[in-house]
Amino acid sequence: MDHAATTPMRASAIEAMMPFLDGVYANPSGSHRFARLARKSVDEARDLIASIVGCKPGEVVFTGCGTESDNAAIIGIVRRHGGVAVCPAAEHHAVLHCVEHLHGRVVDVDANGAVDPDALRAALDDTVRSVSVMAVNNETGVITDMTVVSDLVRRHAPNAVLHTDAVQAACWIDLRLLWPLVDSMAISAHKFGGPKGVGALIVREGVTFEPVVLGGGQERDRRSGTHNVAGIVAMAEALRATDAEREHEVARISALRDRLLTGLSAIPGVRRTVPDAVSVPGVVHVCISDVESESLLYLLDEADVCASSASACASGAMEPSHVLRAMGVEREWSAGALRLSMGHTTTEADVDRTVRVVAESVERIRAVAARLKRG
Amino acid sequence: MKVLIAMSGGVDSSVAAALLVEQGHDVVGVTMRLWGGESDTGCCSVSDVDDARRVAQQIGIDHLVFNFTDEFHRNVVEPYVNDHAVGVTPNPCIECNRHLKFDRLHERALVLGFDAVATGHHARVVERDGVFRLARGHDAAKDQSYVVHMLDQRQLSRTMFPVGEMNKADVRAHAERLGLRTAGKPDSQDVCFITTTKDDDGRSGRSAFLSRRIPLHVAEIVDVAGERIGEVEAVEMVTLGQRRGVGGGGGTKRFVVDVDVPGRRVVVGPEAMLLTETELVGQMSWSSFVVFGTVRVQCSAHGEANLATVEPDDGGVVVRWREPQRRISPGQSAVFYDEAGEVVLGGGVVISPRVRPGLEGHTVIDFT
Numbered sequence: 227m228d229h230a231a232t233t234p235m236r237a238s239a240i241e242a243m244m245p246f247l248d249g250v251y252a253n254p255s256g257s258h259r260f261a262r263l264a265r266k267s268v269d270e271a272r273d274l275i276a277s278i279v280g281c282k283p284g285e286v287v288f289t290g291c292g293t294e295s296d297n298a299a300i301i302g303i304v305r306r307h308g309g310v311a312v313c314p315a316a317e318h319h320a321v322l323h324c325v326e327h328l329h330g331r332v333v334d335v336d337a338n339g340a341v342d343p344d345a346l347r348a349a350l351d352d353t354v355r356s357v358s359v360m361a362v363n364n365e366t367g368v369i370t371d372m373t374v375v376s377d378l379v380r381r382h383a384p385n386a387v388l389h390t391d392a393v394q395a396a397c398w399i400d401l402r403l404l405w406p407l408v409d410s411m412a413i414s415a416h417k418f419g420g421p422k423g424v425g426a427l428i429v430r431e432g433v434t435f436e437p438v439v440l441g442g443g444q445e446r447d448r449r450s451g452t453h454n455v456a457g458i459v460a461m462a463e464a465l466r467a468t469d470a471e472r473e474h475e476v477a478r479i480s481a482l483r484d485r486l487l488t489g490l491s492a493i494p495g496v497r498r499t500v501p502d503a504v505s506v507p508g509v510v511h512v513c514i515s516d517v518e519s520e521s522l523l524y525l526l527d528e529a530d531v532c533a534s535s536a537s538a539c540a541s542g543a544m545e546p547s548h549v550l551r552a553m554g555v556e557r558e559w560s561a562g563a564l565r566l567s568m569g570h571t572t573t574e575a576d577v578d579r580t581v582r583v584v585a586e587s588v589e590r591i592r593a594v595a596a597r598l599k600r601g
Numbered sequence: 602m603k604v605l606i607a608m609s610g611g612v613d614s615s616v617a618a619a620l621l622v623e624q625g626h627d628v629v630g631v632t633m634r635l636w637g638g639e640s641d642t643g644c645c646s647v648s649d650v651d652d653a654r655r656v657a658q659q660i661g662i663d664h665l666v667f668n669f670t671d672e673f674h675r676n677v678v679e680p681y682v683n684d685h686a687v688g689v690t691p692n693p694c695i696e697c698n699r700h701l702k703f704d705r706l707h708e709r710a711l712v713l714g715f716d717a718v719a720t721g722h723h724a725r726v727v728e729r730d731g732v733f734r735l736a737r738g739h740d741a742a743k744d745q746s747y748v749v750h751m752l753d754q755r756q757l758s759r760t761m762f763p764v765g766e767m768n769k770a771d772v773r774a775h776a777e778r779l780g781l782r783t784a785g786k787p788d789s790q791d792v793c794f795i796t797t798t799k800d801d802d803g804r805s806g807r808s809a810f811l812s813r814r815i816p817l818h819v820a821e822i823v824d825v826a827g828e829r830i831g832e833v834e835a836v837e838m839v840t841l842g843q844r845r846g847v848g849g850g851g852g853t854k855r856f857v858v859d860v861d862v863p864g865r866r867v868v869v870g871p872e873a874m875l876l877t878e879t880e881l882v883g884q885m886s887w888s889s890f891v892v893f894g895t896v897r898v899q900c901s902a903h904g905e906a907n908l909a910t911v912e913p914d915d916g917g918v919v920v921r922w923r924e925p926q927r928r929i930s931p932g933q934s935a936v937f938y939d940e941a942g943e944v945v946l947g948g949g950v951v952i953s954p955r956v957r958p959g960l961e962g963h964t965v966i967d968f969t
Binding site: 518520521524525543544545546590591594595598 | 708714
């Protein structure tokens with residue numbers, strides 16, 4: 227129940243990448259026939275992704291991951307053009323740390339963790355060159371109304387490039403609807419059944435930025451480094467499958483989400499963090515009173531339920547969530563944060579077992595705490 | 602038994618974990634993330650966590666990281682800074698054991714269904730007739746019973762010190778035999794949250810750490826006649842009994858015999874002036890039951906345990922030395938052993954007459 231962290235690879239994506247691991251190994255930048263073969267596969271992958279996003283093939287830049295795509299879009303823009311970077315406080319660190327690094331403006335979010343339009347409006351002016359707002363939050367699953375954001379940015383920061391981190395959105399939202407609202411967009415293959423170590427930055431023609439990886443000038447000088455051919459091909463296939471199944475999956479996972487929430491709501495002291503209406507179906511974020519996330523996750527793990535609470539630091543320790551802090555969630559609730567996330571392999575049986583294990587674990591933690599209190 | 606072993610990434614806890622596995626226990630390793638300071642070492646020492654995790658992988662146990670940075674800051678770092686501000690010399694390792702390793706971690710272990718918590722300390726838990734006693738480690742030179750003296754019956758009954766029966770040389774030899782990457786790692790000596798690498802201002806160590814959190818004051822050094830003989834950069838960092846940096850030249854050895862933080866004055870004098878027949882000790886904890894009478898008292902990690910009688914006193918105990926001893930800086934722990942000097946009976950924190958009246962709450966300093 228941790229699909230928001232990463233997803234199992236789709237069989238069709240594995241199949242698509244295999245020939246490039248064991249056979250077609252050439253560097254697509256070469257000039258011989260084997261290189262041309264590899265090049266063709268990269269070009270086809272680019273065309274496929276472009277058709278799913280609704281962009282031009284030349285607007286797809288292959289990168290190493292979602293984080294790199296965000297870095298290129300934000301740091302690359304400000305390095306090339308100067309000006310101020312802006313983002314909301316609940317962004318993924320891949321965005322937040324870039325904006326902080328550039329001494330940019332970090333704006334407040336509302337109680338659901340989506341950007342507060344008034345706060346965003348107040349941070350916008352002619353000097354702003356980069357605005358980055360995530361389409362779907364990785365911790366809570368809250369959806370940003372990008373139409374509102376886009377409108378605000380166009381009107382009040384006319385010089386800004388609007389970027390969206392769509393890493394968590396790709397499974398749930400039709401990228402064709404998102405793309406017209408923004409100038410650039412980051413996606414990451416492993417969040418939708420592709421392999422780790424490959425992502426893309428979709429960037430509108432005419433938007434120039436300073437590359438963050440310099441070298442041989444691949445990707446039209448926007449991202450150097452030998453192409454990860456197998457990864458790129460597998461990403462394209464995974465995105466194709468995700469897009470083809472999206473409508474069906476959204477309905478199926480929505481039903482699982484309802485089932486999960488019904489089960490969890492029977493446990494005393496469980497509070498939903500973000501209402502259904504504004505979140506993607508795949509993420510159920512709850513805060514549980516009188517429970518510590520670290521303890522809960524250990525007990526869940528022991529019972530073979532893999533979940534998460536917030537992001538982990540380099541040591542592997544769970545960090546208090548900056549997203550919940552930005553939302554104003556009280557410490558006693560955020561201490562018991564739990565994110566259960568679902569995806570293409572999640573079943574009804576997974577959901578039922580999760581409910582049972584969470585209920586048992588919460589009860590156990592509270593019972594021991596009560597015993598310790600009595601002394 | 603289901604045992605949670607605290608793994609610091611050092612050789613002792615690595616071998617302790619391996620021994621538990623060899624003994625057939627169901628073992629899980631955990632590294633506590635304690636220090637989250639930003640301007641200092643950044644994240645906790647990630648390389649130590651890496652070492653602990655690699656050792657755990659090698660001996661085939663799960664490894665977890667618990668984030669206890671809030672509790673560490675509240676119970677160890679803040680008191681450490683506050684104590685310095687009032688001229689008290691704290692022992693943060695003891696406070697970490699008291700509040701983190703044997704309180705917070707024990708509580709967490711209970712919640713998670715563990716029967717015991719183990720650490721790599723050189724000390725022994727001995728059960729006799731249903732009473733748990735804390736004894737010195739087998740290796741006298743590495744004995745750490747002093748720093749874990751605060752354990753009570755409830756904690757001792759759930760604590761294991763697997764390397765307490767071993768010499769340090771044997772611990773290292775065992776680590777080498779198993780091919781553990783921590784086999785040759787040097788023992789840690791310093792306060793873990795104080796960095797030795799220089800910050801952006803070129804400062805490092807205790808003075809840099811403290812000066813970012815409290816104002817440090819220049820003080821004059823005077824002799825016992827009140828004659829000014831020099832000055833120190835920070836009166837907050839001077840400790841009773843200290844010799845270094847207060848000599849002022851001349852032939853006779855001079856020691857700090859009084860530290861007056863508010864008066865910005867350090868008095869130095871001959872060693873004889875440091876001697877005392879009694880010490881006051883507060884914040885007492887007892888291993889099993891309250892013991893008054895003849896005991897041995899040890900006042901530093903590897904100091905001598907000297908004979909004394911202990912008697913109850915207002916809110917603590919009085920230690921009456923058999924032979925006069927050097928005064929102990931307030932804030933240091935006094936640990937009581939049986940007459941043989943082998944079994945811990947209890948311990949507390951030395952209170953000096955100067956700071957005694959206001960000690961209860963210490964001076965509270967606003968860090969912001």
